[in-house]
Amino acid sequence: MKKIYLDNAATAPILLPVIWEMQKVLYGFGNPSSLHKSGRDAKKLVANARRQVAKLIGTQPDEIVFTSGGTESNGSVIFNFRNQKIIISAIEHPSIMEPVRRLDETLIAPVNKSGRVNLSAFKKLLDEKPALVSIMLANNETGAIQDVKKIATLAHAAGALVHTDATQAAGKVPIDARELNVDFLTISAHKIGGPKGVGALYIKKGLALEPMLLGGHQENNRRAGTENVASIVGFGLAADISRKSLRATARKMTTLRDKLKSGIIAAIPDVTVNGDPNNSLPHILNVSFAGAEGESILLRLDRLGIEVSTGSACASRDIMPSHVLMAMGADAELAHGSIRFSLGVDTTAEDINKVLKKLPPIVENLRNLSTIGKKYGRK
Amino acid sequence: MAENNSDWLYSDEVKDHFFHPRNVLFEDESTFPHNARGMAGNVICGDQMLMLLKIKDDIIKDIKWKTYGCASAIASTSMLSEVAKGMNIADAFNITPQEVAEKLGGLPPNKKHCSVLGDEALRSAINGYLSENGRRNYEVK
Numbered sequence: 001m002k003k004i005y006l007d008n009a010a011t012a013p014i015l016l017p018v019i020w021e022m023q024k025v026l027y028g029f030g031n032p033s034s035l036h037k038s039g040r041d042a043k044k045l046v047a048n049a050r051r052q053v054a055k056l057i058g059t060q061p062d063e064i065v066f067t068s069g070g071t072e073s074n075g076s077v078i079f080n081f082r083n084q085k086i087i088i089s090a091i092e093h094p095s096i097m098e099p100v101r102r103l104d105e106t107l108i109a110p111v112n113k114s115g116r117v118n119l120s121a122f123k124k125l126l127d128e129k130p131a132l133v134s135i136m137l138a139n140n141e142t143g144a145i146q147d148v149k150k151i152a153t154l155a156h157a158a159g160a161l162v163h164t165d166a167t168q169a170a171g172k173v174p175i176d177a178r179e180l181n182v183d184f185l186t187i188s189a190h191k192i193g194g195p196k197g198v199g200a201l202y203i204k205k206g207l208a209l210e211p212m213l214l215g216g217h218q219e220n221n222r223r224a225g226t227e228n229v230a231s232i233v234g235f236g237l238a239a240d241i242s243r244k245s246l247r248a249t250a251r252k253m254t255t256l257r258d259k260l261k262s263g264i265i266a267a268i269p270d271v272t273v274n275g276d277p278n279n280s281l282p283h284i285l286n287v288s289f290a291g292a293e294g295e296s297i298l299l300r301l302d303r304l305g306i307e308v309s310t311g312s313a314c315a316s317r318d319i320m321p322s323h324v325l326m327a328m329g330a331d332a333e334l335a336h337g338s339i340r341f342s343l344g345v346d347t348t349a350e351d352i353n354k355v356l357k358k359l360p361p362i363v364e365n366l367r368n369l370s371t372i373g374k375k376y377g378r379k
Numbered sequence: 380m381a382e383n384n385s386d387w388l389y390s391d392e393v394k395d396h397f398f399h400p401r402n403v404l405f406e407d408e409s410t411f412p413h414n415a416r417g418m419a420g421n422v423i424c425g426d427q428m429l430m431l432l433k434i435k436d437d438i439i440k441d442i443k444w445k446t447y448g449c450a451s452a453i454a455s456t457s458m459l460s461e462v463a464k465g466m467n468i469a470d471a472f473n474i475t476p477q478e479v480a481e482k483l484g485g486l487p488p489n490k491k492h493c494s495v496l497g498d499e500a501l502r503s504a505i506n507g508y509l510s511e512n513g514r515r516n517y518e519v520k
Contacts, residue, residue, distance in 0.1 A: 293425060295449035296397075299388075303398065321425065332423040368405040370447040371418070371427045 001305040004351045008191075009140055009168060009284055009342035010309055015193035015241060018234045022195065025230040032227050033218065042229050049236025053200050056192075056239040057166065057185060058176030065201045065222045066232050070167040070188035071095040072212075073201035076223075077134065077163045077184050078103075080209045084131035087155075089117050089146070090327035091139050093165060097323070109135065114276035115144035115328045122151065126158040133160045137180075138169040141324040141340055142275035143284030145173065152181040161207070167191055167199075171242035172250060172281045177202050184209075189231065193345070194238030198231040245345075253282040253343045256352050260341060261285050263356040268363050270376040272334055274325055283343040288325075288334035291373035292366035297339055300362040306355055309340045333372070389450060390484030396454035401461050404431065404443035411443045414511075417504030420496040426452045428500040430460075434508055437468050444500075451483075451490040452497075458483050459497040468505045472517045474498060 005013065025045060030038030032046050050061040067073045070093070078086065078099040085105040088096055100106040107130060109122040117135060126133075133155040138145045152162040163184035166175055171192035177185050184207075188199040203209055209222065216224035242249070264271055264287055274286040289297060294310030301308055320326065321335035330338075341355075367373030389397070404411055408431060415432035426448035433441040442464050446456045459479050463471040476494040480486045486494060506516040 291447070293448050293452075296453060299397065299450050332425075336422070336425045365405075369400065369403045369445055369453070371429045371445045372422055372447050373445075 004306045004354060006341045006343060007307050007309045008344035009340065011190045011196065012193050012344050014195055015238055017241065018194055018237050021237050022230045022234040025233045032229065045229055045233050046227050049232045052236035052240040056170065056243045057187060057202060058178055059202050060205065062220065063202050063205055065203060065219045066227060067199045067201055067223060068197055069199035070186050073186035073199050074165055075099050076201060076209060076212045079212055081132040085128055087125050087130045087133045089135045091115060091324040092136055093140055096134055096165060111327050113329055115139055115142045116276055116279060117146050117151065119150065123154060126154060129158065130160045132163060134163040137164045137166040138281045139324060140168040141322060142286045143281035144276045145279040145281060148182065149180050169281060171246060172283055174246060183207055189235035189238055192238050192242045194235040195231045198228055198235045249345055250282040256347055256349060257282060257285050257343055260352045260355065267356060267360045274328065274330065274338060285341045286338060288338045289363050290334060290337060291370050291376035292337050292363050294336060294338050296366050297362060301358065304358050306358060310338060392484040393451055393454040396457040397450040400453055400457040402442050402444060402464065403457065404445055415504040415508035417500040417507060419499035419503060422447060426493060426496050428456050428496050430500040430504045432504050434468060439463055439466050439468060439471055448493065451486050452493040454483055455479055455494040456497040459501060463501060469517065472502055472505050473520055
């Protein structure tokens with residue numbers, strides 16, 4: 001059975017050229033800090049990857065710090081503002097939500113029904129004179145793209161620095177950190193066809209963050225520890241490939257995503273599309289199926305080789321469903337019945353057709369055995 | 380969760396009951412003649428169970444259910460319905476969530492509440508039946 005992987009927002013398959021390149025590097029063994037030839041060779045590889053990653057997000061190479069991934073990049077920014085006021089949005093990733101939960105002075109900017117930050121409410125929060133604003137470039141559950149440029153302009157005018165988590169947006173929409181006018185920006189390799197366990201943090205020239213890891217001068221004294229050379233090289237190549245193919249990939253994904261969306265709406269009654277259709281990443285579709293629970297839909301699809309994800313409560317220890325959908329004012333029932341489809345560079349029209357064939361009977365069956373399903377499913 | 384050899388999130392028993400639920404009612408509840416009805420849980424929390432029983436001479440002659448919820452919620456209700464069918468109502472009332480979970484080969488810790496809700500719905504159906512017949516309700520041992 002050919003697997004149909006529609007969970008690329010969780011992680012995307014590693015690109016073959018990335019594997020080959022990393023394999024070559026793994027045979028090398030130099031420590032980039034060493035002065036001899038082996039060390040210098042490794043150092044060159046890291047420098048090249050830094051240029052490739054910088055180019056993906058429109059920054060200078062020396063503004064890039066390699067980290068272990070998005071979580072570390074996000075966490076190290078929040079860590080630096082731990083004794084100050086921070087504004088975040090209500091739909092941030094847990095790697096922002098959890099660290100700020102430990103802080104006293106966090107202000108949460110609400111979002112509207114389509115999952116975009118409510119700018120007038122955000123402006124009011126700025127009266128509190130925060131030191132940092134951290135709002136994601138695009139949401140990982142709904143794909144809703146935020147107006148980070150405007151948010152950054154407002155925040156700067158109020159004297160705050162600005163961080164954006166661009167983990168989900170990278171490689172899907174063009175990113176220019178200068179144009180966005182942000183001070184810090186997070187990206188991760190494994191969402192763009194690179195390896196897991198490596199990411200980067202953009203720190204605008206002239207700004208400094210206190211490192212979380214100490215004990216070495218690596219990354220220009222901004223993050224200690226011997227560089228993960230092979231993964232960094234893989235990250236660089238994935239950044240390069242995804243930058244060059246961005247337009248074509250985004251166009252293709254948008255077409256297929258819209259085909260999936262209209263197909264689901266046509267075949268299944270009582271569905272709600274979550275997010276902002278006019279400001280959305282090209283690869284994410286989040287749909288709620290009234291009367292059918294998300295995890296059950298996911299596992300029934302999984303048996304047929306179709307892999308998707310859910311933000312529903314049953315997937316976690318939390319009793320409440322997706323904080324993102326709840327922040328958008330969704331009904332708890334609809335939030336429990338939500339499925340995220342996220343397309344990848346390899347997704348085909350045939351894959352989408354198969355999903356459109358297999359999904360409707362699953363939803364119908366679950367609605368029929370559900371206590372609340374009988375009011376749904378009839379057109 | 381108990382270790383199992385399945386490559387699945389849940390045990391093979393949960394998987395089996397989730398994909399092939401027993402005694403489930405797909406149609407409207409009016410299509411199944413019953414004289415006891417119990418409901419537990421709520422949609423806000425993501426799980427809701429309905430138990431319908433056909434009781435004669437204090438024996439559960441037939442049982443049907445509906446569940447809104449995740450795989451372990453569906454599997455727990457299905458397993459419970461198999462265990463309770465044919466039982467005396469006094470014995471069925473005392474089936475514990477642990478028994479159901481054990482028969483399912485264990486449930487992950489965050490899914491234990493799923494097996495509790497099915498039991499609640501069954502007990503509520505039985506006590507409802509007793510009340511309707513002017514009899515004293517059972518109490519949980």
